[in-house]
Amino acid sequence: MSTTTPRVTLTEVADMTPEQLAVYEKFQSNLTRALLLTKNSAAAHLALGGTFTVGLLSLLDREVVVLRVARLRDSEFERLLHYPLAKKAGLDDTGIKAIEDGLYDELPPARAALVRYVTDCMVDHKASEEAYSTLRAYYSQNEVAEITHLAGHSAMTAMYLASLDIPLDEGIASWGRLTEVQDEVKS
DSSP states (O other): OOOOOOSSOOOOGGGOOHHHHHHHHHSOSHHHHHHTTSSSHHHHHHHHHHHGGGSSSOHHHHHHHHHHHHHHTTOHHHHHHHHHHHHHTTOOHHHHHHHHHTOGGGSOHHHHHHHHHHHHHHHHSSOOHHHHHHHHTTSOHHHHHHHHHHHHHHHHHHHHHHHTTOOOOSSOOOOTTHHHHHHHHHO
């Protein structure tokens, strides 16, 4: 567990309004407690994250994107949350290291293209024509759009946590009911 002292006072569960508690119960984490400091974006942020679990990308591709962003943004929270999901998706420690370290030659061609594209997006804030074209050889334009959106969401989450020095949870929260937040935001 991180020993970081938050720059902000996290919302205490006992002090949450019924509306805040309903959001927190979907994803019980320090991220949610920190997002609840905003006026109305906590549920929407979590719902957006939930959309990727039922989106166009496979579990494996989703975890490749998030793990690479986590490394490039030095997000221990994102890594700890997504490492078990990456293992569940079939990645071993060698494959995870290759993704995190951008070792393109050690990855299958489609995965290397995905990691290179995400790297461009995070480092240069725009994928190069070469990275985009190579990725398109393996993914549809809709999947590329989702990859880009997921990378941005992961980076935004990492930036939010780092900038406010939000500490890691003692136990990593489960995605559990997170997709329910998406349904509630739509209504």
